[in-house]
Amino acid sequence: MNIPKEEGIKHLLQATLARYIAAEARIEQILSSPITPGLSGANIQRHQLTLQTPQGQRRTSLVTKEAGLLERRILTQLNQQQQRAVPFSYTFDLTTDVPALLCLQDLGTQQRPDITGSFPSHLLVQEAQGLAAIHMTNLGHTEALAWLPRADRSYVIVYIQQRFWRPAWEQVVNDPAFVELFGPAIPKVEAAADTIADEMEALYCEDETLTLVHADLNPSNVMVYENAPYFLDWQIPRYGSLYLDIPHLFPTLEQAELYRQALEEAGKAIAPGDFAERYRIAAHFVGLRYLWFPLKAWREDHTRTKWVHHYLSLILQ
Template structure:
């Protein structure tokens, strides 16, 4: 191994295993970019003694690199080798490969996801001073990114589609009313509760992978110091699903009152519905089918603030 990229992989494997991988062979493997389109690379390393390991290399901004370095070695996330913790420019991070098995929909899947997320949430709850690089949840993020960027454009285009108005017109006013107060309601909840932690804020099924009995959460580029509920609205959208997460959180010593949990979960559903309804709107308008109609109905109900 002689190239600069090979040297980076060598150092990463030493970080992950404390073994010498300098004589390992390296093979590039295919990998798809996610929704964000960030160019990631996957490699398989074969040690002369036989062991194989797969890693993913991703260019990350400084905030994500600091977050991954802080999460490295913890439960529920892939290990990460972060050689640059100072440059404002993007720099490569080497991560243990999460694999290609996305989280499923069974109770066991949800329990694995609950263990992964609760591990991060419980560990960092109330530890703001250790996470100085993370932005807080604020109106600029909620109104500028979640509402304007994630929701409004696709929503306005859908409103101009007669098929959408005919099929889903009953949702329009209630969703828009919910969106109007989402930022204020979330910020009021932050002011009245003490459930802030290292929150991923972009947790959906495409960001959670199964590794046997374990789940790992990837793509921490949008992490914030925010209520833990921002991470459970999609994966744990139902009341029953939310209890799976609540049980896992309690097992780690974090017990929330019924009123806080119920209010937080309803806000979580609204947040996730507003954030992710764009995908279902586009999918249904492009090629209406039963599955995406059902998914769109689910997201509209969440965005509108209906209980799970």
């Protein structure tokens, strides 16, 4: 028998409350409002809840999202691991490969500043520690995470040559205005694109750094709640090299050193020289992978160069 949608949401909210907030609380009232989704377009709502508890009435809020199976499974696993940089979550469905309701901790509205903005150093350290903890806990779990898509050579070819970089690049590379602004970078970018599949395949063959990776950890997928960072939107996770998750949050080698140190504190030491070499490969991939978006914006407005320069800087380092 199909449960009405509103009843299903209330049932999930009640179960999440019991699991994470107050086992004896009962929902008296729900005020729901939509949250503007990101690029995924997922249906997301915030629910302001009035609760009745043995201690009296109280208020709290939770978020629901129509999430894919990968995201539901990954967040469940990360919660079981008690990862502090991940919001608590709950779902009734961990098997159906279609979007289904996922209830999440409400982390408010404070998004991480983009990488050109000011971000307190203690939060950068917490990001590094949170990411290192996730990577270390899932390091080498090749069989346990066999259900995850792989960030292997074919993944790189699809994302760079077919889906993102090349289609966007071919629309601008012969534009005289683009050549005037970015001409010296063009042959270097194309050289990086020619070798990135081989370089990323070499990273993927290093079993000792394979783990669960978010694979889309740009700053817009990080929220700051109660002075701590949280990683959101685990929609396209992969099993791949831990280096994949680093350049978007730590776009310079100096910043990435925070992650290397956090990883060492968590139990895995990587020599600075080895780390730098592999970090640069991942930076090239991330730059190529995400350059399409600022290129699209630049085509619409030639003054919008900031993000083109940023992603070029990742490719050229």
